[in-house]
Amino acid sequence: MAMTEKNVTKKTKPEQVQTFESGNEMAAMAAAQINYHVMGYFPITPSTEVAQYLDMMASKGMHDIELIAADGEHGSAGICFGAATTGARVFNATSANGFLYMIEQLPAQSGLRFPMVLNLVTRAVSGPLDIRGDHSDLYYGLNTGWVILTARTPQEVYDLNIMALKIAEHSDVRLPVIVAYDGFFTSHQKRKVDLFKDREPVQAFVGEAPEGYPTSINKEQPVTIGAHMNGDDLLNNHFQQSEALYRAYDVYKEVAEEYEEISGRSYSILDQYGMEDAEVALFLLNSAAESAKDVVDRLRNEGVKAGVISPNVIRPFPSEDIRQALKNVKAVLVGERADSYGANGANLTHEIKSALQEDPDNNTLVLSRVFGLGGKDFYADDAEVFFQLAIDAAATGEIEKPFDYYGIVPGKEELKLQPVIEPQTKDVYNSGLIKVTEDEETNKLKVKVPPLRQLTTKPKRFASGHGACPGCGIFPGLELFFKGIEGDAVILFHTGCGYVVTTAYPYSSHKQPFIHNLFQSGPATLSGTVEAFFEMKDRGEVNIDDDFTFVMVTGDGGMDIGMGSAIGTALRNHKMIILEYDNEGYMNTGSQMSYSTPIGHMTSTTGVGKEKQGKAFHHKDTAQIMAATNIPYVFTGTEAYPQDLIKKAAKAQWYAQNEGLVYGKLLITCPLNWKSNDRDGEKIMKAAVESCFFPLYEIERGETLITYDPEAKKKRVDLSEWLGYMGKTKHLLKEENNELLSSFEEEVERRWKILKTKHETPLI
Numbered sequence: 001m002a003m004t005e006k007n008v009t010k011k012t013k014p015e016q017v018q019t020f021e022s023g024n025e026m027a028a029m030a031a032a033q034i035n036y037h038v039m040g041y042f043p044i045t046p047s048t049e050v051a052q053y054l055d056m057m058a059s060k061g062m063h064d065i066e067l068i069a070a071d072g073e074h075g076s077a078g079i080c081f082g083a084a085t086t087g088a089r090v091f092n093a094t095s096a097n098g099f100l101y102m103i104e105q106l107p108a109q110s111g112l113r114f115p116m117v118l119n120l121v122t123r124a125v126s127g128p129l130d131i132r133g134d135h136s137d138l139y140y141g142l143n144t145g146w147v148i149l150t151a152r153t154p155q156e157v158y159d160l161n162i163m164a165l166k167i168a169e170h171s172d173v174r175l176p177v178i179v180a181y182d183g184f185f186t187s188h189q190k191r192k193v194d195l196f197k198d199r200e201p202v203q204a205f206v207g208e209a210p211e212g213y214p215t216s217i218n219k220e221q222p223v224t225i226g227a228h229m230n231g232d233d234l235l236n237n238h239f240q241q242s243e244a245l246y247r248a249y250d251v252y253k254e255v256a257e258e259y260e261e262i263s264g265r266s267y268s269i270l271d272q273y274g275m276e277d278a279e280v281a282l283f284l285l286n287s288a289a290e291s292a293k294d295v296v297d298r299l300r301n302e303g304v305k306a307g308v309i310s311p312n313v314i315r316p317f318p319s320e321d322i323r324q325a326l327k328n329v330k331a332v333l334v335g336e337r338a339d340s341y342g343a344n345g346a347n348l349t350h351e352i353k354s355a356l357q358e359d360p361d362n363n364t365l366v367l368s369r370v371f372g373l374g375g376k377d378f379y380a381d382d383a384e385v386f387f388q389l390a391i392d393a394a395a396t397g398e399i400e401k402p403f404d405y406y407g408i409v410p411g412k413e414e415l416k417l418q419p420v421i422e423p424q425t426k427d428v429y430n431s432g433l434i435k436v437t438e439d440e441e442t443n444k445l446k447v448k449v450p451p452l453r454q455l456t457t458k459p460k461r462f463a464s465g466h467g468a469c470p471g472c473g474i475f476p477g478l479e480l481f482f483k484g485i486e487g488d489a490v491i492l493f494h495t496g497c498g499y500v501v502t503t504a505y506p507y508s509s510h511k512q513p514f515i516h517n518l519f520q521s522g523p524a525t526l527s528g529t530v531e532a533f534f535e536m537k538d539r540g541e542v543n544i545d546d547d548f549t550f551v552m553v554t555g556d557g558g559m560d561i562g563m564g565s566a567i568g569t570a571l572r573n574h575k576m577i578i579l580e581y582d583n584e585g586y587m588n589t590g591s592q593m594s595y596s597t598p599i600g601h602m603t604s605t606t607g608v609g610k611e612k613q614g615k616a617f618h619h620k621d622t623a624q625i626m627a628a629t630n631i632p633y634v635f636t637g638t639e640a641y642p643q644d645l646i647k648k649a650a651k652a653q654w655y656a657q658n659e660g661l662v663y664g665k666l667l668i669t670c671p672l673n674w675k676s677n678d679r680d681g682e683k684i685m686k687a688a689v690e691s692c693f694f695p696l697y698e699i700e701r702g703e704t705l706i707t708y709d710p711e712a713k714k715k716r717v718d719l720s721e722w723l724g725y726m727g728k729t730k731h732l733l734k735e736e737n738n739e740l741l742s743s744f745e746e747e748v749e750r751r752w753k754i755l756k757t758k759h760e761t762p763l764i
Contacts, residue, residue, distance in 0.1 A: 014201030014262055016194045023157040023186040026193055027093060027119045027179070028053035030161035032063040033199035034206055036117075037088035040068045040079025042098060042561070043592040043605070045131045046183040047121035050093035052592070052604045059609030065091070069593050069605060072520055072561030077102035080116055081109045084176075085216035085225055089165065089209055090116035095183060096123035097518055099137045101561075103144065109176050110145030111241060112226055115168035116176045117161065118146070122286070122337075123183040124374045126518065128505065129495060132375020133183030134337035135285060139347050141178060145241055147248045148315035151181040152271070152286050155193045159265055160312070165206050166255050172247045174213070178315075184375060185287040194263075205262060249316045269318045271310040274300060275325055278307030280390040282383065283334045283352060285310060288372065292383035299387060306387055314348070319355035326356065330394035331365040333386045335406075337372045345403045346370055365393045371406040382407070417506050421463055424511040426487035426547070431458050434486060434646075436654045444700050445654055447647045455483045455646065459511070461491070466509040467501040471678030473668030473685075474498045474581050477639045478553065481579065481666065484649025488512060489549045490529060494522040496556030497588045498581065513548075519561040523569035523578060526552045530574045549653050550574075555581035555668075556588045559622045560595045566663075570629035573660035577652050580622060580663075583670040591673035595620040598693070599747070600740050602728040603673070613737055614729075618747050626663040627699045633662045635698040640685035644696055644707050651700070667694045675727025687722035690715050692752040697759070704758035719745050 021029070027050050031039070041051040057063055070076035073094055083090045094102060099120055109116070122138050124130040141148065149164055151157045157179065164177040181187060196202055214223040229237060249269070256267045271289065274296040275281065282292050289310035299306040309325055309332075311318060326332055336346035343350065345368035356362045367389055372378045385406070393399050433455065435448040449455070461482045462475055474497060482489070492515040493499040499516055502509035517525040530550045536542045554562060559580050566578055585603050586592040592605040598619045602608045606615040627634045633655040637645035645666070652662040667688055669681040676684060688694040689708060696708040710716040720741070723729040732741045758764045 013264070015197045016263070017197045018192060018194050020190050021154055021193050022049075022188050022190050023151070023154040023181050024049035024121065024188065025053055026154045026158035026195070027161055028057065029195060030158050030202070031065065031091045032057050033196065033202040034089065034091075034162065034165060035063050035199065035203065036065045036091040038066045038068060038079070038083040039091045040070050040076040040083065041092055042070045042073045042076045042094070043557070043586045043589045044073070044095045044098035045589050046123060046133070046187045047093040047095040047098070047119065048589045048592060049187070050119060050121070052590070055605045055607050055612075056609075059607035059612040061611045067605070071563065071595065073098035073102040074105065074520075077105035077109075080118075081105055081114065082216075084109065084114035084116050087209060087211070087213065087215040087217075091118075092116070093119040093121060095121045096125050096131075096137045100125060100140055101520060103140060106141070106144040106146060106176075108226070111237065113174045113241065113244070114176065115165075115174055117164045117168060118176065118178050119157075119161070120178050120180040121183045121187045122180055127516075129516065130374035131183075133185055133187075134373045134375065136338040136373070138180050139338045139340070142315060142347055145175065145245065146315065147173065147175050147177040147245065147252075147313075149177060149179050149252075149313055150286050150311060151179060151186065152290055152310060154186060154189075154191045155265070156267070156312075157181050157186065158193060158195055159259065159263065159267065162202055162205060163252075163255050163259050163267070167248060167251050169206075169210050170248075170251045170255070171210065173244050173251050175241070175244055175248065180286070182287040194265075201262060205259065246316050249313070249318065252313055267312050269311065269313055269321045270325055271312060272307065272325055273310075274305075274307035275309060276307075277305055277328070279305040279328070279330050280387060280394050281307045281309055281326065281329050281332045282386050282390070283309045283332055283348070285314070285337070285348070288335060288337070288378045288383075291378055291380055292386070294380050295383040295387060304387075304391065317351050317355075319351075319358070322352055322355045323359050323362065326364045327359075327362065329364050331367065331390040333367040333369060333390045335369050335371050335386055337370075339370045339405075344368075349403070365397070365399055366402070367393060367399055368403045369406040370404075376407055421511055424459060424461075428459050429488065430486050431455060434484060434650050436650050444703075445651050447650045449484065449643065449646050449650060452483075452642050452646070458483055461489065461511055462502060463509045463511055465507065467504065468497065469670075469672045471669060471671035471681060472497070473583070473639065473670065473681050474555070476681070477581055477666045477668045478579075480639050480642055480645055481637070481649045481664070484646040485549055485551075485653050486650075487547060487549065489551055490515070490526075492517065492522055492526045492529070492550075492552045494519050494552075494554045494556070494558035494562060495588070496554070496558060497583075498553055498555060500588055519558050521565055522552055522554060522558060522562055523565040526550055526576055527569045527572060527574040530576050534575075547657075549656060550576040552576065552578045553581065554578060555583060557586040557594045559620075563622075563625070566626065567629060570626055570631050570661050570663065573631060575656050575658075575660055577656045577662045577664065578626075580665045581668045582622075582665055583668055583673075584619075585670070585673055587670050587673055591670075596622065599744050600729065600732045600737070602731065608731050613731060613740055618744075621751065623663065623665045623699075630702065631661045631663060632659040633698065633700055635662075635664045636667075636694065636696055637664060638667045638685045638689060638694065638696070640682045640689065641696060641708060648698060648707075651698070673728070676725055680725055684722065684725045687717060687725060690717045691719045691722045691748070692716065693719060693722060693748050695752060695755055697755060703762040704755065704764075706755060706759045719748055
C-alpha cells in the first residue's frame with residue numbers, strides 16, 4: 001500500500017525538462033514562469049542578459065512582464081519600489097556599481113516592508129574598473145535589511161528565484177529578497193539544469209499575490225507610505241523589520257521543504273559537503289565551493305577528514321547552523337571574494353567568529369583569506385592550498401597569519417612599467433592654423449580653419465593599439481573634433497566603449513592627462529578638476545603659464561544615467577566641454593536600448609518579433625535639453641562633414657576657455673550593433689543628416705543656426721534611405737510596419753520644423 005501511494009505521489013509531480021543553460025537564462029526563465037508584473041532595469045555587465053532574455057521572450061509572447069528601461073540603476077530601483085507599493089509583483093537584476101548606485105533605495109523599500117526579488121549578479125566594484133565577478137558588491141548589501149539567498153549553480157539560480165518570491169511575500173516576512181550568484185562563473189557558464197516544463201506548477205507554488213496589505217492604489221483605504229518618523233517610532237519600526245528578517249530563517253526552511261516536494265531538489269540552510277565528521281573545513285560562497293568539493297574527495301581518500309560549507313542564506317545569518325557545522329572542526333578557512341578594508345578579515349569571517357564566540361565549548365581556529373577579486377579564477381589547486389593552511393593550523397593549534405590576501409603577485413623592480421610614448425605637449429598640438437575671433441556686430445565667433453589636409457600634421461590625441469571594433473566611429477569622430485582643439489587637454493571618459501578599449505591596464509592609448517569616472521558622476525568629476533586647477537593657479541601652486549582645455553567624453557548611455565550631473569554642471573557653467581558620442585545604444589554592455597535609441601530600432605532589449613517591433617518611443621534630444629540650461633554654446637556634428645565639425649570644435653574651445661560650459665553631440669557609427677557594413681560609416685552619417693534625422697546646427701549665445709540645410713541644397717533624402725543601410729532598422733521598411741515608420745517620419749519632420757523656426761527667428 002505504501003509503495004502504491006509513493007508511486008501515485010511521484011506521478012503527480014509536475015513534469016520537468018532537462019536542458020543546458022546559464023544562470024542568467026535561468027533567472028529570466030524563473031521570472032517569465034512566475035510572470036511578474038513589472039521589471040524596472042538598467043543594463044550593466046554581467047546582469048544585463050537577464051533583461052535581454054526577458055525582452056526576447058516578450059517578443060515571442062512568452063510572458064506579460066512590463067519591462068521598463070530606467071535612466072540608471074537608481075531610477076530602476078525607484079521604478080521597482082513604486083511598482084511594489086501597488087501590490088504588484090516586481091523583479092530586477094543588477095551588478096557591481098549599479099547595485100551601489102541603487103543602494104540608497106534598498107533600505108527604503110525593506111524598511112517599508114514591500115516585497116520583490118532582485119537578482120544580484122555579483123561583480124567587482126570600481127575602482128579600478130573590472131567587469132568580472134567577486135563579492136565586493138554583495139557585501140555592501142548585507143546591511144540593507146533584505147533577505148539574501150546565494151546560488152552556486154544555474155540550477156540553484158532557477159530554484160532559489162522561485163522560492164525567493166514565496167519567502168518575500170510570506171506574512172511572517174514581507175521583505176524584499178536578493179538572489180546573489182557569481183558573475184560569469186555562474187551567470188554565463190552553461191550547466192545542466194532541470195526546469196518545469198510549464199509555468200502552471202511554478203505559479204501554483206508561489207500562489208496568488210497576497211491581499212489585505214496597504215497599497216498606494218486603494219482609494220477605499222488610503223494610506224501614507226513612508227511617513228517621517230522620529231525616536232521611539234523609528235526604533236520600533238526597525239525592531240519589527242529586524243524580527244521579520246530573523247523569521248525569514250524559518251520561512252526559508254518551510255518554503256524549501258515545499259519546493260522539494262514538487263521539484264525533488266533540496267536546499268538546506270547550509271550546503272555541507274563532507275562535514276559529517278570533518279576536522280578541517282573551508283567556508284566558501286557560491287561557485288568557489290563547487291571547485292573545492294573535488295578536493296574534499298581527494299583529501300578523504302588520503303585519510304584527511306575535510307569538508308566544505310557553503311550557505312544558501314546569508315541574511316538572516318545562520319549562526320546556529322554554523323555553530324553546529326563547526327562543532328568538531330579543528331580549523332576552518334573562510335575564503336571571501338571581498339574585503340572589509342582595515343577590519344583584519346572580511347564580513348563573513350567576523351560573523352562566523354561572532355557565531356562561534358557564543359559557544360564556549362567551541363575551539364575552532366578561524367583563518368581568513370581574501371581571494372578571487374576581479375574574477376580571478378579559483379581552481380582545485382587553490383582549494384588545496386586553503387585546505388593545507390587549515391590542516392597546518394589544526395596540527396599545531398596555532399595560526400601564523402589569521403588574515404591575508406591569497407593569489408597576489410609581487411611586482412619586480414626590473415619589470416617596472418615605462419612609458420613608450422613621449423609626453424605630448426601644447427607645442428605639438430598648436431598648429432597656428434586655426435583663427436577664432438569675436439564679431440562685435442553679430443555677437444558671434446568667426447572661425448577660420450585651413451583645408452583638412454593641412455591639419456593632418458597635428459598628432460593624434462589617441463595612440464594606436466586601442467581595441468575598438470572594426471568600423472567603430474568613436475575615434476574617427478573624436479580625432480576629427482580634436483583637430484579643432486589647440487594646445488593641451490585634460491580628458492575624462494565615462495565608462496563606455498571609448499574608455500574600455502583605450503585603457504586596459506597596463507596599457508593606455510591616451511597621450512595626454514586622462515581621468516575615468518562612472519556614468520552618473522563624470523560631469524561633476526571634471527567640474528571639480530576644472531575648479532581645483534584654476535584655484536591652485538590663482539594661488540600660484542601650479543605653473544601660471546599652464547593652460548588646458550578640459551573635455552569630458554560621454555556615450556554608451558552616459559547621457560541617460562549621467563544627465564542629472566550634466567545639467568547641474570551646465571547650470572554652474574564650468575569652463576569645460578561635454579562631448580557626447582551618440583551610437584544610439586549602450587554598446588559597451590551589448591547594444592541595449594538607450595534613451596537616444598530612435599523609435600522602432602532593434603537592440604538587445606528592444607527586440608523584433610511577433611509581439612514587438614523594436615523600441616516603443618522616440619529618442620531623447622540631448623542637445624536641446626542642454627541648450628535649455630542657457631550655456632554659451634551647443635552644437636551637433638559628425639565626421640561626414642569634417643570642416644563643419646572642426647569649426648565647431650574651435651568655437652567650443654574658445655567658449656570653454658572664456659565663457660563657460662559647452663555641449664556637443666556627435667552621431668557616430670557602430671557597425672557591430674547597427675548591423676551595417678564597416679566601410680559605410682560616412683554614407684550612413686550623411687544619410688542621417690540629409691534625411692534631417694540628425695540635423696547639423698549650433699546654438700551660440702542662445703541663437704540657433706542650422707549649419708547644413710539639406711533642403712536648401714536640394715539634397716534631402718527620405719528617412720527610409722538612412723534606415724535601409726542598417727540591419728537593425730530594415731524591419732521598419734516592411735509594409736506591416738508602415739504605421740511605425742510614419743510615426744518616426746512625422747517626429748523627424750516635427751523636430752526639423754521647430755529647428756528651422758528657431759533658425760529663422762533667432763530670439764526663440
